[in-house]
Amino acid sequence: MELEQLKGIKEYLPEEQEIREYILDVLKKNFKKYGFRPIETSILEAYEIAASKYAGGEEILKETYQLTDQGKRKLCLRYELTFKMAKLIAENPTLRLPLKRYEIGKVFRDGPVKSGRLREFTQCDVDVAGIKSPAQDAEIIALIFDVFKDLQLPVYVVINNRKLLFGLFETCNVKEKDFINVALSLDKLEKTCQKDVEKELREKGIKEQSIDALFDLLAGQKDIKDNFKKLEFLKSKCGNNLFDEGYNELLLIFDCLKLQNIKDVYFTPTLSRGLSYYTGPMWEVYLENSKITSSVGGGGRWDKIIQGFLQSDREYPATGMSFGLDIIYNALLENKTKLTGFERTPKVLIIPLDKLEPCIELATELRKNNISSSIAFEDKLSKALDYANKEKIPFVIVVGKKEIESEVFGLKDMQSGKTNNLTTKEIIKELK
């Protein structure tokens, strides 16, 4: 029997899962603080609906797990959470907007195994449907900083606006049909040199004049650090409706963030992400002082998806983002001292040497005070101590005849090795 884990599919032991749950608790606490409410959509869905929603999205459909149930219905597994929100709105016409929802759940990708990508993983999404105002985008960016402050991970946000970017292209006489292609090349500027990007643009058939104009513009703003000044500089060079819309959205976002004294947001006019769905502001979150260079979260405004799916005349503006559970976990592990908000379970191991009853009574008292406790029901003293040590249980109480008679227990701190002789009341006071 093959017991090896399937490739691309992870399972989490307590040591790891405990920290993952801590991250999810921080996310949920902050989502709620901002007025977001949970939903739970299904993992199984009708294949027909997935096929229609990704019509034209061959790539996605190819990576969607398909199956057939006993009733010969064609089903598939959830590929992402955003669409499920759109579907929920479509199915529940009485749902009141704005809908501020979060959803944390598994998604599935039938991708190539060798790529190292996970084929089953948890997405953490927070989105609003029904609010056009960029102040809502700003609020989601503020949420990012609250989340990572709680996790004690310093981060910065890189932001741009699709309309502003495409407005720049218009100013430089790039043809509209090339907008997305040019954006994809420009996005590589962070990683490769300008020369390579210029070469790529030429190969894509972009006119020399346009390329020159574009890099002139970008060179001019490059050394401006202040977001407002950077915006003003670009405005002094460009002027078209598309640019102005994007400019106004970013200006309002920066105003809102300034009000809240949020500083680590960097306007980067070459950033582009999710060009098939983001319509306005778009952003990515990166760690400060970390070896991890991939983003730990990202999002943007997606005003067209719900309307498109509903084939409705009504507008359904929406904005939101995803947090990367697995990468945040890796970031926390980089520096374990940051795991101070997190408490491992159990806190105390009670080891019976004599009668069991006093141990059960002691555990009951501790638990009444919400102090996580286990009883070593069967292990001998040395084995139980070894277990506590290896499992990193912070405190141990050995209960023998002497302790039972005196009702004073030795609370041993496993890290310092020191033992404190205390009554049950004192132990509770000490550990609470």
Added chain:
Amino acid sequence: MELEQLKGIKEYLPEEQEIREYILDVLKKNFKKYGFRPIETSILEAYEIAASKYAGGEEILKETYQLTDQGKRKLCLRYELTFKMAKLIAENPTLRLPLKRYEIGKVFRDGPVKSGRLREFTQCDVDVAGIKSPAQDAEIIALIFDVFKDLQLPVYVVINNRKLLFGLFETCNVKEKDFINVALSLDKLEKTCQKDVEKELREKGIKEQSIDALFDLLAGQKDIKDNFKKLEFLKSKCGNNLFDEGYNELLLIFDCLKLQNIKDVYFTPTLSRGLSYYTGPMWEVYLENSKITSSVGGGGRWDKIIQGFLQSDREYPATGMSFGLDIIYNALLENKTKLTGFERTPKVLIIPLDKLEPCIELATELRKNNISSSIAFEDKLSKALDYANKEKIPFVIVVGKKEIESEVFGLKDMQSGKTNNLTTKEIIKELK
């Protein structure tokens, strides 16, 4: 496009999901208190392993969703969580026992759609592997009462022991091959009359003498209320190793529960559940004073599963239980006044009549104090008030010119309709 929800597959809107998450938080808090730690196993698994684990379990295999990935690997969807724990132990030989784990996750059943059963639902399991002592079973029963006390749902537990039950059968000269069959019939006594059960036993080919002996025994204990006295009565009538083992286990469990002053546990010698996996104590949890008659949780000792799966000489005793999320949700809805531990999101809706900035500042202050707040960025006053009303948001703050100038805000309690004029500090004090 067919937007109808697939039958047997539910999705949860905020109103419902918020309460489900509250239930899960209560479960997790109590699991942790007793020293249990989370794990997360995968939903996708190799079909080959499922087929081997359920070898002989045609029923289960028939209801397991199967699929094939792009690499032509045969996969299936997780059917239950217990087996995944056994598999995790098998795959991680360095894992230290006892392993006290909980897992909350989706499982999938490809059953007939018409039966009203869910085909995708959340299981909440808590189990220990590596402890033989019935004191551990007692601890899990104590956990039940802590969970339902927090949820403010009074419950009682019905308990029996497979060994004791089969010991009774031995005393009454039932043949061993008929034990499970007889147990299944006896379990119906709660719902049908003795006559029907006797008839069924006769049809199953059980000897008249055995049936008479069995019902004599049961009649004798029927009116004994006290668990200890009931045990003693049965002991005075029966005497074989199997009975004695079960008797001793139950006696220790009742001793432990008495220590903790837990009273609502009823020894019911006819109860039998999960006879294909439970080996010793087994129990079900029911609601007091409720129209809901199905159990809200159940469990027992399953000492043979892990060893059987590992084909090992080593013993892997295990015990634990499942809580029914959906039925607990229904129980809470029966009497909404019991939802006092639960706080809906958001607590406050801030409605801007004039400038947005002071509203953002107010929301930021409230959120800093962990008071869940939303801003009605776009809705006009009447629409925003209507939204707050229908969404049952408890408090509303309307921010116009006057409020901005005076820095005093009217905090409106949407239930009483009363408005309190307060500074930001006072609002925080009031709502915290």
